[in-house]
Amino acid sequence: MARLGVYRDFFRRFLKLEKPVQEQVVEVFSKFGEATYAGLHLEPVKNARDKRMHTIRVTDYWRGVVLAPDEGDLYVLLNVLQHDKAYEWAARRTVTVNAVTGVVETRDFDAIKEQTSGIETGSSATTPLFVHVNDADMERLGVDAQVLGLARTFTSEEQLEKAQGFFPEQQYDVLVGLASGMTVDEVWAALPISGTGPEDIDTEDVVAAVERSSGQVLLVSGPDELMKAFAQPFALWRIYLHHSQRSAAYGSFSGPARVTGGPGTGKTVVALHRARHLAEQVEGEKSVLVTTFIRTLPSTMEDALRQLIDNDEVLKRIEVRHVDGVSYRIVTGGTGSLAVLRAEEEKARWTKVVRKLGLPSRFDEAFLSHEWREVILSQGIGSLEEYQQASRPGRGRALGHLQKAQIWEAVNTFTDGLRADKVWTYETICLEATRLLEAGERTPYRHVIVDEAQDLSPWHWRLLRAATVPSRDDLFLAGDTHQRVYDYRVSLKKLGIDITGRSTRLKISYRTTAEILRWSLGLLQGERIDDMNGDLETLTGYRAEVHGEEPRLSGYPTQQAELDGLVTNVRRWLDQGVLHGQIGVAARSNMLADQAIAKLKAAGIPAAALAKKHTEKEVGVGTMHRMKGMEFRCVAVIGVSEHGVPPASAITSAEEDILAHEQDLQREHCLLFVACTRAREELVVSWHGKPSSFLPSW
Secondary structure, three states: OEEEEEEEOOOHHHOOOOOOHHHHHHHHHOOOHHHHHHHHHOOOOOOOOOOOOOEEEOOOOOEEEEEEOOOOEEEEEEEEEEHHHHHHHHHHEEEEEEOOOEEEEEEEHHHHHHHHHHHOOOOOOOOOOOOOOOOHHHHHOOOOHHHHHOOOOOOOOHHHHHHHHHHOHHHHHHHHHHHHHOOOOHHHHHHOOOOOHHOOOOOOOOHHHHOOOOOEEEEEOOOOHHHHHOOOHHHHHHHOOOOOEEEEHHHHOOOOOEEEEEOOOOOHHHHHHHHHHHHHHOOOOOOOOEEEEOOOOOHHHHHHHHHHOOHHHHOOEEEEHHHHHHHHHHHHOOOOOEEEEHHHHHHHHHHHHHHOOOOOOOOOHHHHHHHHHHHHOOOOOOOHHHHHHOHHHHHHOOOOHHHHHHHHHHHHHHHHHHHHHEEEEEHHHHHHHHHHHOOOOOOOOOOEEEEEEHHHOOOHHHHHHEEEEOOOOOOEEEOOHHHHOOOOOOOOOOHOOOOOOOOEEEOEEOOOOOOHHHHHHHHOOOOEEEOOOEEEOOOOOOOOOOOOOOOEEEEOHHHHHHHHHHHHHHHHHHHOOOOOOEEEEEOOHHHHHHHHHHHHHOOOOOOOOOOOOOOOEEEEEEEEOOOOOOEEEEEEEEOOOOOOOOOHHHHHHHOOHHHHHHHHHHHHHHHHHHHHOEEEEEEEEEOOOEEOOOOOOO
């Protein structure tokens, strides 16, 4: 009986196939194991460089490319392409075995040869990219003679990136690591070395290589497992580590380190692999903490980790928890419960403080709440004297000493009341957890990994700094300040987290198309965005390699007409074979999101709020904030109108505070950018009345 493996890189391509083609792929290969070789209708590829390359009919127009062994029963599905492209792709590829790691590799032999022969000889004033690595070390890292011959001609990382499409994946990964500044020993430590020593690897035994290449090939034991894999290709794809991400995930750092990059560059994937890498090296349950500010993300990350790690003992060493849940567990010791105020209850307490102290109308409950969080808690102020000396950027008109004394008394009255009534806010729980950790009353974690790092507050960072002893590989951050959608702006260095010299920037978006990416980047044109470390962040060189349709921009005379347009677009996607759960709708307000749900349901289209648990059989609808951390094949961003984006209530007036005004506008630009970049294949942006001034070219 034939056995089947699926090249993991194919799962991303599978997502791009039309639904009828996807269904036929599943049908053909689910029967694969039941057929004899003769019954498979595998056709050898004429003039192929690798005689093991075969094709199999999927439809009249589509062919699968299958690696057939010289002997044995293990076949590997490499790709599915249109008829002529499938034969061309197969004819140019060769499959080899890495002499050092023993894993299976594919390469475009002809492309490497053409690139090498096309290079002009002669002296150049430009320093070669790999001048610092000798041939012996390259060979020790598994870089073979053909790849090295071309790599020696590179003088820039851009040239290396262009070679990604035809270099063997693991060898490209090695070169990326060396180009990014990793030492030979660091790259060696990151390689997936099998238990077999290089001297025992048979480079002619492709079947053995496939069986040991779990990072490159998914082996399925039968049709049920195969159909399950194809039923959730994106889930499998989300845990697949790309070459450019490996050095960040598997490197070793002398202190806190960070990976940055635009939407879809795989920062979360890097964080997951880093969690596995560190958990495999430590002992003790819950030694590795994975945390984030997005409340819906921990469950998704837990699912991904279970797919990524098949060792229960390793899984037990990882705790995945929302950052507020981390502080809650530390304070309670994992047992008992705390009474946490709801938003309306906290507001009522501030109102009571205002009345009790007879404060002027300017110092209402909203002002006091923001002053407490954005100045006192953010700066870690512990006394009136410190508060009197503190600056208040972005907080409106300046305050005198007497006014600050009034506010300080109000804050103390509020917090004293919390203690007296034994109730908490998430901020006070975080402060108490930090105190317990710093006092040594709770055991810290060995490693802490933070996803969506740009949205954490200063008090969250103080907690996480206290949650792990400063040491090698203590903190790892994944984030992008272009996606900051909350008000907190921090200096990591001032908070005791110095990432200088230990930051990796990912440049390739694996999520969205080049067309959606290019348009979305226009939403941030001219914005100067900090990097949380004293410099400006940049998306220079950020790109996507997959192409698709340009975003569709649609204006309507009324909101009802716009919602009718939404129904039309969703129906079009469904008719194209897009599943309900692969469609997302984003709005700036909860009210508009609720109206969109009602409109879709009235049209007979199942839809549900992202804030609640929605199923794959429902279109997901939510606010732009709720879209954080999510991805969909198709996204409709609605209500991008003159007064809807940004809403006036979200913007401080320039007369009140110019700095706060500019920061509010930047936050809203970033929020729209986040919503639009949730789309993988198609994006529709709509408005009613006049369009928002945020939209480029309008």
